[in-house]
Amino acid sequence: MANEVILLDFWPSMFGMRTRIALREKGVEFEYREEDLRNKSPLLLQMNPIHKKIPVLIHNGKPVNESIIQVQYIDEVWSHKNPILPSDPYQRAQARFWADFIDKKLYDAQRKVWATKGGEQEAGKKDFIEILKTLESELGDKPYFGGDDFGYVDIALIGFYTWFPAYEKFANFSIESEVPKLIAWVKKCLQRESVAKSLPDPEKVTEFVSELRKKFVPE
């Protein structure tokens, strides 16, 4: 039976980027469908009725929701090449822990950086930098989070990079000066075809965030 893979997504979503990268790592042919989040498609609402969010991965008609769950699913179904999670259970647990850390901490912190101002933004910026420093410390001297091979945690984190110029612009700071090793890791990831093809131009993301910020921080 032919594999039919559809991805319902929204181009600046750092979560959608994860799934795009995972599919490309595995060489899976997929149909990318851009969703208008102000006018969600009937298919999106049908396939993700609980959360009504992107990304939604539809494989042979069956939905898989939540980006981090999608990445694991992709790794398990297309297990023949480019493993995303390591094979050792303890290393897998480490990878899952750090992806969970990113989901629990980084998203909320980065949101404060671009969607607020004043004291709240300053506090958010401080948290955000601290979280990035924790991640940089975890990376250490390894080429990738998992070691020699690009994998799960790299995929979980890399999409946020496209939002970095937006954070820097609105909160007035330099991420590279705070976490230079992390930026070096970013550059290495960008050399990977699956990543380069899956990430939007950060300049376009900044334009998008700029418009979005107006809703939260009326000038």
Place this chain on the structure above:
Amino acid sequence: MAEKDQVKLLGIWASPFSRRVEMALKHKGIPYEYVEEILENKSPLLLALNPIHKKVPVLVHNGKTILESHVILEYIDETWPHNPILPQDPYERSKARFFAKLVDEQIMNVGFFSMAKADEKGREVLAEQARELIMYLEKELVGKDYFGGKTVGFLDFVAGSLIPFCLERGWEGIGLEVITEEKFPEFKKWVKNLEKVEIVKDCVPPREKHVEHMNYMAERVRSS
């Protein structure tokens, strides 16, 4: 696996997150040393092993530390593959993980954190939101004894430890009936099935003490 596996679990008697790990360890017949932590006075060991989150559960296996209950459950399943906890099929696994997240995030937020800060009217609204979410679990149980099918598994441990054996004790403490027999017959049947499973029964906190504890936890949320 080493002939002498050393497994230690740091937990709290009232924590659904450490209770579910105990269920999994017992399900696999894995002997372990249990260390009871005190919420208001966390041990130096806990703080050293989990400096980022400072929470239970913490599993230590032959000197290696594993954190976060979902991560621990998957680690246990992969390290001791007999009596599997997660489904074998990738799609079913993705559903189990999805619903586990729903339980621990949305249902937990609505059913505990928001509920603790709400007034009586607010609680009724939140109860209705909780019902809407739990209805998705209700539908998953149709035609099954457990979420895992014929035997207990990952989602049974996650949802069981959190909903009937934790959140419901909190709701009881504030006189709120969220899950009714009339609207949730499958759920009620599932809880009865769970209560007959020895390894689950052994990991349920004592009811009266737990109801009191949940009131205390809600008070902590209000004063934070």
